[in-house]
Amino acid sequence: MRLLVRQAFILSAKDMRVFVRDWPGMAFALILPLVFVFGFSLAFSGVGPDDERLRLAVATEESAAEESAGGLSRQTLDALAASPETDVREWDAGEAAAAVEDGSLDGYVLFPGDFTQRVLSGGGAEIRVMLAGGAPPETEAALRGLASAVAGRIGAISLIAQGTAELAGPAALDLAELGRLAEAPPLISFSIERVGSREAFNASNFTLPGYLTMFVFFIAAMSAEAIARERQTQTLERLLANGARRPAIIFGKMLASLYRGFLQLAVLWPAGIFAFSIDFGVSPVAVIGVSVMMVVAAAAFGVMLASLVGSVKSATSAAVFTSLTLAPLGGCWWPLFVAPEWLQTLGLFTPHGWANDAFNKLMLFGAQGADVAANLAVLALFAAAFLAVALLRFRSAPAT
Amino acid sequence: MDDFLAADNLSKRFDGVQAVDSVSFAIRSQEIFGLLGPNGAGKTTTIRMLSTVLAPDGGDVEIGGYSVTRESDEVRKRIGVCPQELALYPELSASDNLVFFGRMAGLSGREAKSLAADTLERVGLADRAKDAVRKYSGGMKRRVNIAIALMSRPQLLFLDEPTVGIDPQSRNHIFDTVLALRGEGMTVLYTTHYMEEADRLCDRIGVMDNGRLIALGAPAELKAQVGDPATTTLEEVFLNFTGRSLRD
Missing domain, CATH: 3.40.1710 (abc type-2 transporter like fold)
Incomplete structure (x- = not known):
């Protein structure tokens, strides 16, 4: 067990070294989401009614x-x-x-x-x-x-x-x-007073969590491509022949995805707070908790995808297809609560949907941490299911 | 001389195709053993089974007295594998590649760094150790590929076509390295399509075709089976055994 954990950490550290040397990959993971958030926050900023009568x-x-x-x-x-x-x-x-x-x-x-x-x-x-x-x-x-x-x-x-x-x-x-x-004035009248000022509608409160979720899953899914490439170049077989344990490779790859996801959180949430004035609501700890669980589910999703695809080309296709399909279904492009009921129902079958539902509850509707406990549990179940598939199906060599 | 590797009736089948069919051979300690054969002959599948990454359907192999099917962890401590592909991380430096594989093989960080420096010196890359491998020439990458295989301090080294597509200087450097390793007590299994390489390096040669081992012996012995050993080339031997029909 100690050897397995050691190997998983060494492997994940190596993957992070490779990641930080890949500038286009870093920009895709960290800069592009901000561009999307900026653009769509601007587009959605006019959605609220100007005339409140x-x-x-x-x-x-x-x-x-x-x-x-x-x-x-x-x-x-x-x-x-x-x-x-x-x-x-x-x-x-x-x-x-x-x-x-x-x-x-x-x-x-x-x-x-x-x-x-x-x-x-x-x-x-x-x-x-x-x-x-x-x-x-x-x-x-x-x-x-x-x-x-x-x-x-x-x-x-x-x-x-x-x-x-x-x-x-x-x-x-x-x-x-x-x-x-x-x-004539009625005998009994009433008056309406507005106390304080109403906060301006901030579209970033749903665009940022949405695109954060989408890009965390996208980057995790793209790790399937990297794993398929290592399978093709026989690096994974070489690791096995070198004494690495198969579960150590799977957990190492998942750990590296976790690091990348946490790096995305560490960059995108502060950028959201300082550049887009997003509001974590009344329970910031719960927002962090949902973020972490979302990253765990995404990392497990990445290794599962790697276990299901064969070639590098199919890994790329699967990563792009799943990312661009699950994101809108899961409310990354628009809040699920404004979507038709059938789309909301479909969203329940995606980890994105549960993550975004929790973010919307916490950041738009003032929910407490306890209100998203079910979301956290479902995200954990998704992660466990993805990891189980990965452990069952992971191959170190291309299909012969 | 003792046998360091003994393969007994090794077999593997993929989707109805018998890739390796009851192959038996032995490699003696400190021997350079050449495994030759046309494309699709079963060489790489045999090496994958010998190096524990592919379970045989039948038969077994003992390496250093340990079974690859039952004692694979012990076998892995004794082998180093240099695959046909460049199985390395081009984004990382040669040094980082070697240290990573060394640590995965169980070395401490300090041991791995020290061994990586020595090994890069051995393959003539000490002065480029910190450069990203993607900036290397083909021959340099091949040398890094071999160096990685040495990071587990193996007793048996598998070299699967280590000289594909490189210049004569790099090829000669690899020959010298292999011979030096044998001189230090290492056993080597070497596959190649270059017959003159096998003739120059290998103590004994096994020829595979259609998954079967069809000839086995020292280069001179194999040449004698075909003609005059003094004038017959290993290529003529190879073509005599495997035929002249084109392969995939």
Whole structure:
């Protein structure tokens, strides 16, 4: 066992010597990810909404002239338009229905054409919330909230109108007066205060972990090519004939991948903090823990790949193919939580997916270390499975 | 003279092809034994089995009294392998290559450095020891390839076509090195396609073809089987035994 560990460390140290002399390889591992992060952070920096007002769609049926001329729905719309918290877009009822139908609008609040007349007559009026089939819950909540608020306010006016009609007769109803009532401050009001300043949206908080994960796995996968080359030049056989143990070669190669991965972490995380102002969230230790486990899984993935491929050419192809396939599936190019459900499900079959899910939880949603315990466990399982395949299938010579 | 290596009915089959078929021979201590044969004859497969990296399907080999199948760790302590390919790390210096293989063979860092310096001196590369091997000429790389095989302080050295594609000066240097090693007590198994090399270096020669050992003896003995030993060349012997048909 002591000999095996010694040989593994000597082999990994040699591999690192080779790595640090390979300047293009170093640049690929350490510089290129930063270029990607810079470019995509810049591209994604405009993704957040510039206008933070609540966007609402409201439609009116135009069957009654007074609604467009200054009826209660008109006055309600004007009041909403004046509010700094809302961005109300008015629709024609027919166009709104068509927009919902073709999917360009999630929903809207519909005022009936005879809204004012019904309110004043005391017969009751219906404000309808029209929603598309797949409307997001936040749209439904906003439109319901608007409808409820309007219903409550207009309901109070309706009571006044009814009282006035009963006491002084229907002729005493004055629409303009009712409008003023509608605009009068409510007895119970609420206010919204913004405390402190909202942090600007930083796309690097998901682009950096994503590309870090992708490039750690890419470099680990490329180690399969180096191993295949050593197999072809008979270096691995020479090592065996020289007294090296087969598991020592596998663990030595994996150790070298670990060193390279840790070097990537040591360069890319600080670069992210100082150059891209990324935020490790409330549990930086957990971010480091996930990073380390991700590197372990990647290193095991590299030796597994080496055990499955034959020639140098097939190793290169396998490394590029797996890297460029698993990265998008695993949420390295975009956060998985914005991806369709089927893609999120596929992401669960990749170590990248579990790593990125953990990074997103910790760095975007304020999760604690305990919240990513399952991610760490799954990454450890991936590493164990990859290593088991490598130990079973690793060959020191090309297939004959 | 004692046999240092004794192969008995060694066999290996790959995907239905009998690569090595019941090969038996012995190599005496301090002998330079030439293993000749056309491409695909089974020489390299035989060396891979002798050097413990390929398990034989049948038969066994004893090296220094230890079985390659049952006591491979003991065998590995006694052998050095110089493969046909340049099995080294071109990004590293010659010195770093030798120290690495020495340490993998069990030497301490200090021992490995000391032996690496001596060995590089022996193969004429002491003055270029710190240069990356990728900057070396073909002949220099071949010498590093041999030097690495010496880093385990072997008693038996396998040299698989060590002079392929190099200039006469480097080739002569390698001959001198091999002869010097034999003079120091080392046993050598040497494969080559250059018949004049085998004639000049080898005490005895085994000729393989189609996985079988078809001739065995001293160069003069083999020449006598074909014609007048004084005028017959080893190439004529080789062609007589293996035929003139082209091989892959």
